[in-house]
Amino acid sequence: MSTVTFRVSDEEKSFIQSMADLNGLSLSELARTKLLEGLEDQIDMDLYNKTIKAHELNDESISHQDMLLELGL
Structure with missing residues (x-):
């Protein structure tokens, strides 16, 4: 297993440690x-944004009324 180190202020470390304690987790x-x-979450949002753009470029959606007509209802 690898180790990653990053610097935080004493105040930030105290806050992170408090949140870890609150969640019953170690700081790590x-x-x-x-x-x-x-x-x-960032990957999910990127995929969502790309999908929305693709949909907007080729929007084939129809109204509810048009769908009923198409289905003969």
Whole structure:
């Protein structure tokens, strides 16, 4: 397993440690979990934005009324 080190102020460390304690996690577990969650959220948002752009370029949506007509309802 690798080790990653980053610098924080004493105040930031105290806050991070307090949040780790509040969540019942070690400082390392909290940092790893939150960092990975944040990066995964960023990937999700990027994929969402690309999908929305693709949809806007080729929007084939129709109204509810038009769908009913198309289905013969």
